Amino acid sequence: QVTLKESGPVLVKPTETLTLTCTVSGFSLSNARMGVSWIRQPPGKALEWLAHIFSNDEKSYSTSLKSRLTISKDTSKSQVVLNLTNMDPVDTATYYCARTTAAGSFDFDYWGQGTLVTVSS
Amino acid sequence: EIVLTQSPGTLSLSPGERATLSCRASQSVSSSFLAWYQQKLGQAPRLLIYGASSRATGIPDRFSGSGSGTDFTLTISRLEPEDSAVYHCQQYGSSLWTFGQGTNVEIK
Numbered sequence: 206q207v208t209l210k211e212s213g214p215v216l217v218k219p220t221e222t223l224t225l226t227c228t229v230s231g232f233s234l235s236n237a238r239m240g241v242s243w244i245r246q247p248p249g250k251a252l253e254w255l256a257h258i259f260s261n262d263e264k265s266y267s268t269s270l271k272s273r274l275t276i277s278k279d280t281s282k283s284q285v286v287l288n289l290t291n292m293d294p295v296d297t298a299t300y301y302c303a304r305t306t307a308a309g310s311f312d313f314d315y316w317g318q319g320t321l322v323t324v325s326s
Numbered sequence: 327e328i329v330l331t332q333s334p335g336t337l338s339l340s341p342g343e344r345a346t347l348s349c350r351a352s353q354s355v356s357s358s359f360l361a362w363y364q365q366k367l368g369q370a371p372r373l374l375i376y377g378a379s380s381r382a383t384g385i386p387d388r389f390s391g392s393g394s395g396t397d398f399t400l401t402i403s404r405l406e407p408e409d410s411a412v413y414h415c416q417q418y419g420s421s422l423w424t425f426g427q428g429t430n431v432e433i434k
Binding site: 242244250251252253254257265267268301303306308310311312313315316317318319 | 425
């Protein structure tokens with residue numbers, strides 16, 4: 206059974222760095238053609254893709270947020286970590302991690318439940 | 327970066343009616359890399375359609391996808407009350423993913 210679960214702070218202050226962890230089970234982060242993305246959704250707004258890490262450790266970032274994002278993984282712990290620096294109230298959102306399918310179609314077949322992060326002083 | 331524009335913003339229909347949702351891309355998208363998701367209130371998105379027209383596992387056959395190039399469509403042939411949700415399209419290209427802004431389907 207494939208599951209993904211996000212964890213991290215629910216409240217961060219402006220200018221702080223957000224660190225979120227996605228813990229996966231039911232598959233290995235080293236499986237060929239599988240990867241994990243982070244995606245966020247401000248309240249009442251659209252989904253926004255942030256970053257992706259491939260099975261070979263190659264990384265990809267949103268063009269608009271690239272300077273603030275870092276994604277990494279620890280295969281032995283089955284975890285993918287996202288760092289987002291210099292947090293601002295506009296970064297308030299539900300943050301999801303999601304898996305891309307092994308079929309190579311680059312869609313997201315499994316999602317975590319999401320974690321709401323609020324940015325406020 | 328490819329921008330996806332979904333229309334209409336909101337669709338209000340009765341059970342049994344047909345829903346047609348549009349997703350238009352700012353430049354051509356590979357059909358292999360166009361997907362649709364359903365998101366119910368308070369839940370994570372669920373994959374409905376991948377590769378523009380293939381249903382994901384467990385998705386009822388009243389959901390279908392079509393299109394190519396810059397114009398893609400999600401059709402729900404006979405709406406049921408549980409289809410009330412926001413529907414998102416998503417594309418992948420050049421190691422970047424983008425989502426549309428979503429269409430809200432309301433069941434009268």
